[in-house]
Amino acid sequence: MKSTFLSLLALTLLSATIMTTNLSADEQATKPFLIQGKLPHLTAMVKVLWDDEDLALSDDQKSKLAKVGKDTMTNAKALGKKINKIEAEIVKASNEGSEPESLKTKVSKLASLRAEATMIHLDCIYNTRTILTKDQLYILE
Numbered sequence: 001m002k003s004t005f006l007s008l009l010a011l012t013l014l015s016a017t018i019m020t021t022n023l024s025a026d027e028q029a030t031k032p033f034l035i036q037g038k039l040p041h042l043t044a045m046v047k048v049l050w051d052d053e054d055l056a057l058s059d060d061q062k063s064k065l066a067k068v069g070k071d072t073m074t075n076a077k078a079l080g081k082k083i084n085k086i087e088a089e090i091v092k093a094s095n096e097g098s099e100p101e102s103l104k105t106k107v108s109k110l111a112s113l114r115a116e117a118t119m120i121h122l123d124c125i126y127n128t129r130t131i132l133t134k135d136q137l138y139i140l141e
Contacts, residue, residue, distance in 0.1 A: 032080040032117035039121060042128040043069040045140050055139050064131045072124040079117045086110045 030036070046065055049055045057065070090106050129137060 032076060032083045032114060033121050034114045034118040035121075040125060040141075042125055042140065043072060046128065046132075049139070052139075055136055057136070061131050065128065068124055068127045068131070072120055075120045076117055079113055079120070083110060083113050083117070086113065 033039070043065065046055075046057070047069070050057065050062070086106055086109055090103055090110065093103055093106075094100075132140070
């Protein structure tokens, strides 16, 4: 139980640091998702408690969770690069006085990519929850 408390304390400190960093970070570093800061990042929480004896992940669970995390990060990072590029183009064009209507296609593409990234995040949450037991989810929540 002591290790769980220390792990949760570390997770809380990590979360606070990430939030503070996110608040002060350049807009280019924002996450690619439509929903910001309201959905859990379960794989990050699992990663912090990976070897925690109270969470007690089996080798099979670790293998599955590692795959979910890797797939999620690979796909989200690829979309993030596309999103940042389109955002930069929209901002540049706007700053140069482009008419809003001329940016409509790029804004729609940006929205579509952010929706796709959000679905990747939702898939990650769902897949992680299906791998973990109810007791393990209780520890994470």
